Amino acid sequence: MSSAEPRISVLGTSALLFEAPGEMDLPTQQRIWALAREAETWPELREAVPGMNNLLLSFVEPPRRLDAIQERLVAAWQAATPLPLGGRVVELPVVYGGEGGPHMADVIAHTGLDLDEVVAIHSAPVYPVYALGSHPGYCYLGGMDARITTPRRKVPVIRIPGGAVSIGGAQTGVSASDGPSGWNTIGTTSMRFFDETHDPPALLKPGDSIAFRVAGVIR
Amino acid sequence: MITILSDSALATVQDLGRTGALRWGVGSAGAMDRAALTCGNLLLGNDEGAAAIELQVFPFEACFEGEHHFALTGADCGATLNGRPLLPWMAGRADPGGVLRLGPPANSRWRGARAYLCVAGGIDVPIVLGSRSTQLRGAFGGLEGRTLRQGDRLLVGAAADERPRPVEIGILPPALALPLERDGLPALRVLPGAEYEAFTIASREAFWAEPWRVTPQSDRYGFRLSGPPLEPIAPMELRSHGIVPGVIQVPHGGQPIVQMCDAQPSGGYPKIGTVIDADLWRLGQAPIGSRIRFIETTWADALAARDELIAWMADVRRLLDLYRARSWSR
Secondary structure, three states, X not given: OOOOOOEEEEEOOOEEEEEOOOOOOHHHXXXXXXXXXXXXXXXXXXEEEEOOOEEEEEEOOOOOOOHHHHXXXXXXXXXXXXXXXXXXXXXXXXXXXXXXXXXXHHHHHHHOOOHHHHHHHHHOOEEEEEEEOOOOOOEEEOOOOHHHOEOOOOOOEEXXXXXXXXXXXXXXXXXXXXXXXXXXXXXXXXXXXXXXXXOOOEOOOEOEEXXXXXXXEEO | OEEEOOOOOOOEEEOOOOOXXXXXXXXXXXXXXXXXXXXXXXXXXXXXXXXXXXXXXXOEEEEEOOOEEEEEEEOOOOOEEOOEEOOOXXXXXXXXXXXXXXXXXXXXXXXXXXXXXXXXXXXXXXOEOOEOOOEOOOOEOOEOOEOOOOOOEEOEOOOOOOOOOOXXXXXXXXXXXXXXXXXXXXXXXXXXXXXXXXXXXXXXXXHHHOOEEEOOOOOOOEEEEEOOOOOEOOOOOOOOEEOOOOEEEOOOOOOOEEEOOOOOOEEOOOEXXXXXXXXXXXXXXXXXXXXXXEXXXXXXXXXXXXXXXXXXXXXXXXXXXXXXXXXXXX
């Protein structure tokens, strides 16, 4: 599959989605951060919000024609160099498996690994925060080991609790509050990621990192 | 002050929604039918985006503790004030102690699912991250970040002296003024999404040709629809990316979910399309169990639809101003 060119699509009339080509990695994400910093200064855009190697660009007003802003985005992407955002590392103690990790069995079944292997592989890296999204204060993390990649669930779960540590495809993350999710929950932690009375309201920002420490494994 | 008398599940304080907080993972929330909220506020001479109470479970009962001008828009719920019937999409005045009651949405010429109780001065809850809308996930905005309960008392903002006075006149609901149907079913215009071409031709054809039922698992987060299974040509695992209300995701199960106002602002399921912003209010009024149709549209036509809605709203505003000026001079 040829994927040297970025892909730009519409999200109705309210936003564009810019998707970077290539494998998901940190240098590409650092270019996304650079593109976001540039694009959020454009007057026709309200926000430029990084996702995982992609960028949502919301309109103040939808433009009559899309070609001009699309060309501008591609030019800005080609000129963008990786922007390293040095941040802090937050350590989170995780209890893996048991009631707090109801989908651990699905991850084990899909990957063919055993419980201890999944836990060891998941807790080894220091995960960079690529982006915020999903719900208030939630962090999308990069750097998960591909061996524990597990597809999202066929039908999303109506309610998973705050603090749920989960895997969706090649990604992992921690839910910041109760809510629906299509990911596989493998463990649980406790941390306040969001406080609407603070400025900024989110605990973490792109460029910070999360380290998971094994606080327990329930068999 | 307004006191909630009924045990009103799922009623919330909403305005036109929260913008500019996506970077912290905060979605828009806001009224499911923004046209109804805006019209209610126009009837009262409020700012267009003043906060109101969104109702979606009936009956609903509330008591006005002071003298208040109010307007009811959205679904026609056979409302009464102290037992006297009220017309829908109309402003009225309540004396202190007046009891407002709304029943289930009527099966009238248009059938809605959500009603809006707007009050002159607006519902006065704190502005959080730029909006008064209730953000249920994370529990902030609105009244303590939650749905309303029996006994809740809501403050009403002071209607400033220079504000245009409310007028006791009605508006033709947009469901009648701007109807959109396919084969007798309410229809929504959709711009094909990034993964549209990745679905089988049969699935794409069925998406436009078949009716879609609004299942009981439909709420302010999203409308889960049922119909023919939509199958991708090959399985897809996408990287998480920002999304907006109206995006139609198709999880692996093949049944589409339209993201609504409380939807998370990002996701990873394939997107077959997006209901255009100008038609989202129609979906917000689609009752559970009802059927809808999707109509394929283009960027130019989607903007034309947006222009039409804005122009209709401007007409409403102009006519109300005119009527108001005449009633003053009388």
